[in-house]
Amino acid sequence: MKRLSSSFFQSLCRYPSNQMLFPCACLQGCARGQLDMEGALTARDRVGIQDFVLLDAHTSETAFLDNLKKRFSENLIYTYIGTLLVSVNPYKELDIYSKKQMDIYMGVNFFELPPHIFALADNAYHTMLAEANNHFILISGESGAGKTEASKKILQYYAVSCPSTTLLDNVRDRMLLSNPVLEAFGNSKTLKNDNSSRFGKYMDIQFDIQGDAVGGHILGYLLEKSRVVHQNHGERNFHIFYQLVKGGEEDLLHQLGLESNCQHYSYLVQGECANVASINDKNDWKTVRNALSVIDFDERDIQDLLGVIASVLHLGNVQFEPDSKGYATLNNSAELLWVSTLLGVNVQVLQEGLTSRKIEAKTDEVLSPFTVDHAIYARDALAKAIYGRTFTWLVNKINDSMENKDSSRKTVIGLLDIYGFEVFYVNSFEQFCINYCNEKLQQLFIQLTLKSEQEEYEAENIGWEPVQFFNNKIICDLVEEKHRGIISVLDEECLRPGEATDLTFLERLEEKLDSHPHFVTHKLADKKTRKTLERGNFRLLHYAGEVTYCVVGFLSKNNDLLYRNIKDVMRQSKNTIVRECFASKESDGRRRPETVASQFKSSLLGLTDILMSKEPWYVRCLKSNESQQPGQFDDVLVRHQVKYLGLMEHLRVRRAGFAYRCRYDVFLQRTKIFIRHPRTLFATEDAFEVCKHDLASRIQAQYKAYWQKGQFRRQKEAATKIETCWRGVQARKAKGRRQWAVKVIKKFIKGYMARGEAKTTDNSEYLAFVRQNYLNRLKDNLPKMVLDKTSWLTPPPVLMETSEILRQLHMRLMVRKYIRGITAQQKAQLQLKGITSVIFKGKKDSYPQSVSQPYVDTRISEQDINMKVLQMIRHEGIKYSIPIVKYDRNGFKARPRQLILTQTAAYVVDDAKIKQRVLYTTLKGVSVSTLSDGIIIFHIPSEDDKQKGDLIMQCDHLFEALTKLSVVANKQSAINVVQGSVKFQMKAGKEGIVEFSSGQESMVYKDKNGHLMVVSTRTRAR
């Protein structure tokens, strides 16, 4: 639709009932298009005519060929006939398939650029996306014309041009790499083509709604497996055998029991051309080996697969000799042993299967031995069966790896690359099948292009001059018709009881087809033709030319018999592929399996159905010469192909016909608008006005949902990515932390173990830690008081010295603080206490208890001293007074008195009487005991008459009183602390003794010996 000129709309009123056909070759539009297009082209691109539709002498075959040749000579191998692409094999690499070239063709209008296979691929792709329907590209031409190369180029184009993601790349790689694998197993060198496809391949490339290539599926058609056991001169077996033998690594070959020499294998030498200049088996082996890994083959699969290949080669070397009875025996058990090892089957059972067959006789099974020929037949049958079934397995395996399990809607582009029409010197059953297949494809082409289109014009009464063409239906019928067709006759001969041979088959053909214009045999031919035909041959006049088939082997190849006992052996194989390949029910059934030709016929019918349901695109490949040489354009050969491919007829229909063709129902379905009268147009417009907002909001909603979905998916992907990164960071951090911890702990333990040693790198950190830890603890646990000498934390050995210095510092600090905090009064008090300490510390038991008791200024206030006494001594300045108990010198009677200290003397006062006055100047000494009693003795010189002898008194505040005395009278040195007893002077020169002791109870009494006994309680500690 998008390529229609405005005249299309005017011509809408002239539509046929069944098809929409639009004139193109009324060439105005085209001519203008050509002008635009030509402007964009380089001079080189303008060689000849790019689209045959524009050829002036469009009916002239010579003009057609000249154009092809002219372009070919400039390496322009592609030319269009409308949308059909004609490709001429250049037999040389051209620089027209690069990524740059692909980019040029991507999304560009078909006719804007020079003809190219990429333009066709791109056009098919975009049409598929626009119309959301399925397409196929039919690539046809005879063997060696370039079909396989064309299909590869298309696949490569899609691989590059389709959107790509990691997932899609995966699918894409598998699709691309399935090619070398399938070519290795299914292609071989023939006389026509060094890389001839010996199987048919139809590949669906699946695209999702956005045009991403999301999956693929391959259908394989009849592999020419007879090639495994026999090759004509100048031909080879399948590539894989040579690749493995030449390229396989030494270890691998050793493991498979193979030698790196093709000449060693009888299945590889029959054609006498194991080495081909154009083929590099070693490199191809590497490609295939690598491809197998990419397309999901695990090591086990590869091992089994190569085991099969190697076992076929060994099987080919198994030779038989006749025994005395003429029965086959094996003469090379080493090869058989390798077969049994590689296939994992019992060697005895295998040998039995190759030299005899089991016959069921009523209840028993009997072994019927083979002759040598029969054994060779059985051996070859086994080799073909193993290889053929493995090939099918391979296709399935590749399909598994490309499968898209998503059930969303997909459209497909099918690529059909099948074996091309071929004629050899001797043609057999295989060529019969291959050429029949080509007949069917030609028939399809005719049906879709020449026949139905012309019939449509006629049915629509459109002015149309019929274009005559050869319809090959007659040949298709000759081959496939029920009961009369060659396949039916062949099957009948294969199945009928009695002695059927290839020759009886030929006779039956002659009976049934005696007057068929496309069938000739020696017997049916006229004289002239008979000379060119042998008796065992029949000739078919194919659309592409005559082919003479030799009937030898038709029956056996059609039957493709493999004896039941050898199938049973294979079913027990330890090689998974072989076991899987033979595990089907067929070996149990008593019914004869379908013949090869019938199977092939049904599969081609299936293929036709598949293709008919899709929109076609055509690539017609032409061979430029028979010798596969670059730059050679064989006029006769090309003219022949142009003729039988019906290209001239196609051109004529294309020129005279309509540019755009589409089935009416599809067109209607797609456009939904169908205008017959103006009122329909108005009604349609009104309806459109009503609906358009609804439509717009629906489209908007759909688009929003689609956009949101995409957004959500992107966000989710981003979130997952961030999460992963974040987790990674966290994990790395945690790991770092753990590592650090381990290091620290290790160092700590080492340090601990070496803590007593001198500082080393091992213990330095530990010691630092210990130091810091101790100092921290010390900081929180410092002693609070100067007197607290016990709570200083015990330092670790390394800090002994430091700790001592700190302790002293701290002590000094506390002392300083304390000193700064005390008042003048406290200071005076402390000075007094200091004096007391000098006098008594460590000497008198009760001293420690006294330390905490504060001193007072005086113990008796002036009011409590008698006035008289006061008047007498006040002028001396009273410094201190305290109540005491005075003991008489004779009887030691205790008398309560007051002791008053003035500036000059100490007075003992009894109420209003001064009992005694002791001038400080006369005071000889003062004695106290070491114990805890409060006895004070003033020693007064006996010469002083005024005195009554030494003064003995008891004072509760002994330390206070004596300290005051020592300060007032400056008598510090006069105070003696004596142990045991003290002598004292009584009046008139008499001496008395005071004895100090400690006991349970403190008391003072006169002893019988006249001594004054002073008992004091023991204090806890001195």
Ligand SMILES: Nc1ncnc2c1ncn2[C@@H]1O[C@H](COP(=O)(O)OP(=O)(O)OP(=O)(O)O)[C@@H](O)[C@H]1O
């Ligand atoms: N476009 C091309 N450019 C260069 N060489 C080509 C091209 N097409 C084909 N050839 C050459 O021709 C050879 C045969 O081509 P190809 O294998 O595609 O033929 P075919 O049609 O598939 O034959 P068959 O029916 O036997 O499989 C290729 O191996 C290659 O050398």
Ligand SMILES: [Mg+2]
């Ligand atoms: Mg091919």
